[in-house]
Amino acid sequence: MASKDRELPPGQTPIKSILRWGIDHPGITRSNPKIDLETYALTIDGTVENPQKLSWNDVLKLPTFKSTSDFHCVEGWSVLDCKWQGVRFKEVVNLVKPRKSARSASFECADGYTTSLTLEELSCDDVLLAYKLDDKPLEEGLGFPLRLVVPGKYAYKSALWITRITFASEKELGYWEKRGYSDTADVWKDDRFSS
Ligand SMILES: Nc1nc2c(c(=O)[nH]1)N[C@H]1C(S)=C(S)[C@@H](COP(=O)(O)O)O[C@H]1N2
Ligand SMILES: [Mo]
Secondary structure, eight states: OOTTTTOOOOOHHHEOTTTTOOOOOSSSSOOOOOTTTTEEEEEEEESSSSOOEEEEEHHHHSSOOEEEEEEEEESSSEEEEEEEEEEEEEHHHHHOOOOOTTEEEEEETTSEEEEEEHHHHSSSSOOOEEEEETTTTTOGGGGGEEEOOOTTBOOOGGGGEEEEEEESSSSSOOTGGGGTHHHHHHHTTTOOOOO
């Protein structure tokens, strides 16, 4: 239930669990990629001074941050008070040092999914590369081991199972953005479809 004093973005209805029981999720493969932490690598490249290939241990060494936020899917469901923990996108920026020309970052996922955001959108304090939800490691279906969380945008911007982040001077549209969903995806402005 939404608390009485809380305002939800337009057109959203709260559901109890982010596991979306009973909700048909339009995931692009309908099965969860299985990722082994021993061989996992997060590549960060593109228009940056210091490209990286991080092992899982390297990811865990980055400064950790906790942030509680609501999660809004473009199909109209919201999950309130998700307690995420992970690495703020800002820390990634500090590590790789984007070149002056860099404007956006694209996310590639183990299932082939992609999405992208501007560096300005990614600079919000509540934007995390999350590895825990409610103090537990992410479940496979929620993006194990590493996913993006962008609370101010519809959930198709919150990439699951991230394997690569590529900085660029020109923004490349992601999987759903190429198929008619809004690239701005602002939940408060009801930006659901591209015009
Ligand atoms: N890699 C990947 N990330 C993805 C998707 C996907 O199909 N593949 N679907 C998006 C959509 S449409 C939603 S609603 C959320 C679902 O996130 P959840 O599993 O945490 O509920 O993941 C987003 N990120
Ligand atoms: Mo979604």
